[in-house]
Amino acid sequence: MTDPVSPLARSDDQRVLTGWGRTAPSVAEVRQPATVEDLIDIIATAGPRGVLARGLGRSYGDAAQSGGATVVDLAHFTSLHLDPEAGTVTAGAGVSLDSILRVLVPAGFFVPVTPGTRMVTVGGAVAADVHGKNHHVEGTFGSHVSAMTLVDGTGQVRTLTPEGTPDEFWATVGGMGLTGVMTEATFDLIPLTSSLVSVDTDRTSDLDDVMSRMLEGDDAYRYSVAWIDSVHRTHRGVLTRGDHAPVDALSVKQRANPLAYSAKAKATVPAIFPSGLVNALTMRAFTEAWFRKSPTSRHGELQSIPAFFHPLDVALEWNRGYGPAGFLQYQFAVPDSAGHVVGTTLKQLSRIGALSPVTVLKRFGATNPAPLSFPQPGWTLAIDVPAGVEGLAQVLDSLDELVLSEGGRLYLAKDSRMSPAMMAASYPRLSEWQRVRDAMDPQGVFTSDLARRLSL
Amino acid sequence: MMDALGEPQSVLVLGGSSEIATATVLALPRARLRRVVLAGRASSGLDEAAATLTAAAVPGVVTLDFDATQTASHADIIDGIFADGDVDIVLLAFGILGDQAQAEADPSLAVTMATTNYTGAVSAGLHVARRLRLQGHGTLVVMSSVAGDRARRSNFVYGSTKAGLDAFAQGLGDALHGSGARVLVVRPGFVRTRMTSGLPEAPMTIDPQDVAAIIVSALRKGRETVYAPGPLRLVMAGLKSVPRPVFRRLPI
Numbered sequence: 001m002t003d004p005v006s007p008l009a010r011s012d013d014q015r016v017l018t019g020w021g022r023t024a025p026s027v028a029e030v031r032q033p034a035t036v037e038d039l040i041d042i043i044a045t046a047g048p049r050g051v052l053a054r055g056l057g058r059s060y061g062d063a064a065q066s067g068g069a070t071v072v073d074l075a076h077f078t079s080l081h082l083d084p085e086a087g088t089v090t091a092g093a094g095v096s097l098d099s100i101l102r103v104l105v106p107a108g109f110f111v112p113v114t115p116g117t118r119m120v121t122v123g124g125a126v127a128a129d130v131h132g133k134n135h136h137v138e139g140t141f142g143s144h145v146s147a148m149t150l151v152d153g154t155g156q157v158r159t160l161t162p163e164g165t166p167d168e169f170w171a172t173v174g175g176m177g178l179t180g181v182m183t184e185a186t187f188d189l190i191p192l193t194s195s196l197v198s199v200d201t202d203r204t205s206d207l208d209d210v211m212s213r214m215l216e217g218d219d220a221y222r223y224s225v226a227w228i229d230s231v232h233r234t235h236r237g238v239l240t241r242g243d244h245a246p247v248d249a250l251s252v253k254q255r256a257n258p259l260a261y262s263a264k265a266k267a268t269v270p271a272i273f274p275s276g277l278v279n280a281l282t283m284r285a286f287t288e289a290w291f292r293k294s295p296t297s298r299h300g301e302l303q304s305i306p307a308f309f310h311p312l313d314v315a316l317e318w319n320r321g322y323g324p325a326g327f328l329q330y331q332f333a334v335p336d337s338a339g340h341v342v343g344t345t346l347k348q349l350s351r352i353g354a355l356s357p358v359t360v361l362k363r364f365g366a367t368n369p370a371p372l373s374f375p376q377p378g379w380t381l382a383i384d385v386p387a388g389v390e391g392l393a394q395v396l397d398s399l400d401e402l403v404l405s406e407g408g409r410l411y412l413a414k415d416s417r418m419s420p421a422m423m424a425a426s427y428p429r430l431s432e433w434q435r436v437r438d439a440m441d442p443q444g445v446f447t448s449d450l451a452r453r454l455s456l
Numbered sequence: 457m458m459d460a461l462g463e464p465q466s467v468l469v470l471g472g473s474s475e476i477a478t479a480t481v482l483a484l485p486r487a488r489l490r491r492v493v494l495a496g497r498a499s500s501g502l503d504e505a506a507a508t509l510t511a512a513a514v515p516g517v518v519t520l521d522f523d524a525t526q527t528a529s530h531a532d533i534i535d536g537i538f539a540d541g542d543v544d545i546v547l548l549a550f551g552i553l554g555d556q557a558q559a560e561a562d563p564s565l566a567v568t569m570a571t572t573n574y575t576g577a578v579s580a581g582l583h584v585a586r587r588l589r590l591q592g593h594g595t596l597v598v599m600s601s602v603a604g605d606r607a608r609r610s611n612f613v614y615g616s617t618k619a620g621l622d623a624f625a626q627g628l629g630d631a632l633h634g635s636g637a638r639v640l641v642v643r644p645g646f647v648r649t650r651m652t653s654g655l656p657e658a659p660m661t662i663d664p665q666d667v668a669a670i671i672v673s674a675l676r677k678g679r680e681t682v683y684a685p686g687p688l689r690l691v692m693a694g695l696k697s698v699p700r701p702v703f704r705r706l707p708i
Contacts, residue, residue, distance in 0.1 A: 007586040008631045016636065023460035026593040027636030049590065061460060067542070067592030067636055328460045393461045397487060416460030419488060449593075452542060453457035453465065 017065035020058050020319050022326035023387050023416055026067030026449055030054075034076050036157060036183055042070055043181065043445055044155045050447040053181045055121030056096060059128060060329045061416025062449035063176050069447065074123060077183055082107060088146065090186040093123030098263065098313075105261035105305065109189040110244065112144035116360070118263065118310050123182045128413035129174035129373040133223035133309070136365040140375055141187070142173030143368045148185040153441025157183075166369070171436040174373035176412055178451055179440045192244050194258040197223070197308040199242035200299040203291070206234040207343050210361065211379075213239060215336075218363050223308070229287045230346050230359040230383060237361070238294040245302055254302070263306045263313070283355040290357075312358070325388035330396060331411040333364055335378040338406035342381050345399055349383065352391045358384040371429035371436075374411040382414065393417065412450065420455040430456070457542060458593065462676050463488040464544035468537055470580050471550025472519060473501030475649045476599065478508055479668035480547060484675075489515055493537055495522035496550065501650070524550045524576030525568070534583040538591070545675065546584050546596045548577055551617075553651045559613045566613045573617035578624055585628055588637030597640045597671060598625035602683065605643065605692045609704055629680055640674055642667070643692075644684040658708075660685055 013029045028049075033039040043051055049068035057064055065071070074094030080103060081090045087109065091100060097111055098118040104110060115130040124130075129142040138144075147161045150172060158180075160169040172179045200221070204210035210226045218224045221241035228237040247258045312318060319327070330349075334341045342361060349356070360382045364375040385392060400422045403409065409426035410418050424430055434456070450456070458464050463485045469477040472494025481492055492514055496502045502519055509517045522533050537543065551573045559566040581596065588594040603611055604618030622641060629639030644667050646658035667684040674682040683689040698706070 006631075008589055008628075008635070010634055014634065016634070021460060024458055024593075025636065026457075026591075027634070028592055049592070062457065067457075068590050069592070326460065387460050393463060393485065393487060396461075417463065420490075449457050453459060 015071070017054070017057070017071065018326070019061045019064060019416065021060040021328045021387065021416055022319055022322070023328065024062055024449070026062075026065050028052075028066055028069045028071040030071045030073055032073045032075050036151065039072065039151055039181060039183065040155045040157070042072060043151055043153065046070060046445045050445050051181070052446060052448045053093070053123055053127075053177045055094070055124035055127075056119050058115075058117055058120050058124065059413040061414065062453060063128070063413055063415075064124070064448070066448045066451075072181055074121070074181075074183070079184065082109070084109075087189050087191060088186055089189055090184060091122045092184055093121060093126075093182045095122050096120065097122070097125065101263065101305065102261065104189065105192065105195050106259045108192050108259055110192050110305075112138065112188055112190055113141040114309050116310065117313055118306075119313060122185050123177070126173055126182055126185055127175060127177040129368075129370055129375075130413070131364070131375050133225045133362065135375055136218055136224065136363045137222055139365060139368055140173075140370075140373060142170075142370055142373065145173065145185050145187045148172065148182050150180040150182045152180040153443055153445040162369075167436045168440060170368070170370040171372075171433050171440070173368070173370040174412075175370075175433070175437065176372070176450060176456070177448065178446045178456060179437050180446065190244070192259065193247040194245050194250055194254070195261045195305055196245045196250060196254065196258075196302040197242045197305060198245040198249055199240055199301045199303045199308055201295055201301065202239045202297045203294055204237045204239050206236060207346075210237050210239055211339055211342070214361070214363050217241070224363065226361040227290065228346070228359040228361050228381075229291055230350065230356045231284055231287045232291070235343070235346055236291060238291060240308070242303075242308065249300075250302065261305065263310070283357055286357045322386050323388075325386060327384055327386045328416045329358075329382055329384050329414045330399070331380060331382035331414040332399075332403045332408050333374060333376050333378060333380040333411070334403060334406045334408035335376070337378075338408060339379055341399075341402055341406055341408065342379055344402060345381060345383065348395050348399060349385060352389055352395055354385045354389040354392055354395070356384045358382075371433035372412065372427060374409065374413075376409070378408075380411075382411075415450070415454075418454070420453070423454040423456070458544045459488060461485075465489060466491040466493075466541060466543050466545075468493045468495065468543045468546045468584075470495050470522060470546065470548050470584075471524065471599075472496035472522070473499055473505050474547070474549035474599070475505075475664045476644070476647060476667045477547045477549035478505045479664035480597075480671050481509055481514060482512055483665070483668040483672045484545070486514060491516040491518075491541065493518055493520055493543075495520040495533065495537070497521070497523050524580065525571045527576060527579035530579045530583050534580065534587060538587040542591050542594070543587070544594055546588070546594065547599070548581060548584070548596060549599045550576065551599065554614055556611045556613055569613055570617050570620075573614070574620040574624075577621050581624065581628055585632055585637065585639075589632060589635045592636040594636075595638045595640055595675060596625075596628070597642060597675070598622075600625060600641050600643045602643050602645045602688055602692055606696050606703070608708055610708065626681075638678070638680070640671070640679060641681045642671055642674070642684060643681070643688070645688045647684070660688060660691070
């Protein structure tokens with residue numbers, strides 16, 4: 001006789017999962033398949049709550065969590081094969097850009113696109129179709145992928161390419177992990193002759209100043225991004241633009257080891273803060289210091305890759321600084337004709353006291369063929385907001401309406417609160433994507449809290 | 457799914473005619489709400505609750521036949537509701553007050569009170585807990601009562617059913633700890649409702665809307681136990697320490 005198993009009993013593999021914003025937790029069983037066969041078995045034996053792959057949990061909302069599901073952590077899928085002749089790399093879906101850069105940079109290569117953190121996996125970069133400071137000229141991460149391997153909802157291992165299987169390939173790029181579990185991807189690299197970046201820094205006096213400078217000058221730069229002081233009355237900021245420095249721009253000393261690369265986190269924000277580090281006082285101090293530390297104008301400064309691309313990665317778990325209520329990031333893209341939405345958003349959020357230390361403005365270039373890819377030509381603003389602010393839900397809903405009416409949309413990797421109606425209206429190719437997804441996953445094995453919340 | 461700002465998408469009320477439950481649904485943020493299931497015995501009270509919510513523009517209100525005392529039917533009914541989609545908040549709000557003197561005279565009435573308030577809640581609560589555990593998120597709100605904190609001469613049959621329910625709900629909350637599902641135990645004092653109409657009002661009497669506001673705030677803060685009104689916590693702590701020879705003489 002066996003003891004009855006309680007339906008309320010916990011299993012050892014259960015984990016509370018949230019996104020980077022630490023809001024809306026759900027519990028799932030986390031498994032780490034060792035091989036593709038293990039992964040196929042997990043998909044074939046999936047329970048009614050389905051399966052979802054999770055990388056390093058840097059999406060802000062509920063994209064990489066799925067209550068009651070089997071969440072697959074591809075920590076064992078970390079192969080890395082560099083083809084220096086072709087200038088490509090084939091990487092396991094569980095490899096982080098952090099690990100890749102440690103191998104690639106000393107070998108004279110850089111990833112085609114990096115978001116503001118290198119703590120993302122290749123799988124996550126494809127699923128969210130991430131963008132970086134070079135979007136206005138070089139597009140998203142997915143645009144540089146030439147092939148990927150994926151296990152679909154029927155347990156079949158498939159190789160997807162933009163030429164051979166365009167529908168499935170582009171449904172997976174930006175598909176938030178809902179078309180299958182990617183195990184590996186091959187993507188093009190940027191050749192480097194040095195590991196330093198030549199950076200032009202300019203303080204900007206207000207929004208008009210920064211936006212006109214970006215409109216006029218961004219095309220001359222590979223990388224460009226502006227930090228906006230959302231606390232300051234005029235929304236002053238710091239515009240940083242640059243490109244990889246050629247080796248002959250380096251000092252004699254630097255030329256001795258031009259591809260040296262070191263990326264270290266310097267501090268961890270402690271786990272428990274009574275009311276969060278982020279409050280009106282610390283915010284003003286932070287933004288003031290950030291603005292002051294930047295030169296009024298300095299051109300041709302050589303910076304390291306971590307300093308230029310990943311300034312927030314110096315503090316591990318900085319997301320804890322917002323305290324127990326967590327935070328969210330509101331990121332929209334709007335066409336050039338709707339640049340005014342940037343100012344309106346900053347005003348509306350500061351009106352309710354939603355203060356943000358991290359506010360980033362960037363220009364987007366052309367879209368790619370992926371139906372759910374976020375970037376579209378024009379402006380994108382990303383602004384962090386503590387989740388506990390009174391009246392935030394209403395203000396963001398009204399901003400959603402404004403973004404939608406201007407032909408814009410929100411980034412799924414950041415979203416944690418938009419409505420299903422906003423999703424469907426702002427991504428008009430959603431139903432086209434759903435048809436491809438349904439064919440790749442006829443039983444609906446792949447799902448997430450985000451997918452349920454937005455009826456994807 | 458509950459979103460990052462605590463906006464629920466779906467609510468289930470067991471005991472759909474409950475005025476406190478209706479007030480709670482009205483007090484919840486509703487910008488993302490798309491399904492409200494009022495489960496209860498077919499009655500004018502149930503229809504009235506649905507009409508009230510719909511008139512207040514609460515979206516997706518439906519009623520469903522559910523009888524707390526028919527425990528054999530609970531599995532199918534609750535499984536059916538969850539099969540149609542995740543439920544973010546379940547309000548377990550059924551219960552009967554009964555008359556103490558009548559129950560003393562006719563123990564079958566006392567049995568009905570116990571069957572509804574305790575046995576029915578144990579059955580429904582376990583079925584809901586199983587489904588919340590499976591979906592990995594969600595909160596079960598259990599309407600207990602201060603009457604369960606200490607049995608009083610004037611209503612100990614009702615009080616004992618709530619004492620049992622309260623103990624059950626606390627244990628269930630502990631069983632679900634770490635599962636993503638949570639239990640919120642609500643202990644109201646005297647609330648002005650149909651159930652209490654005609655009874656003399658006790659001190660600290662409140663309206664269903666007041667209880668609703670306390671529940672919504674407790675949900676946002678992730679609390680495990682709340683009194684309504686809040687200061688009743690202190691009153692009950694005091695009463696619980698009163699020696700029995702004194703307590704039984706108190707005019708409460």
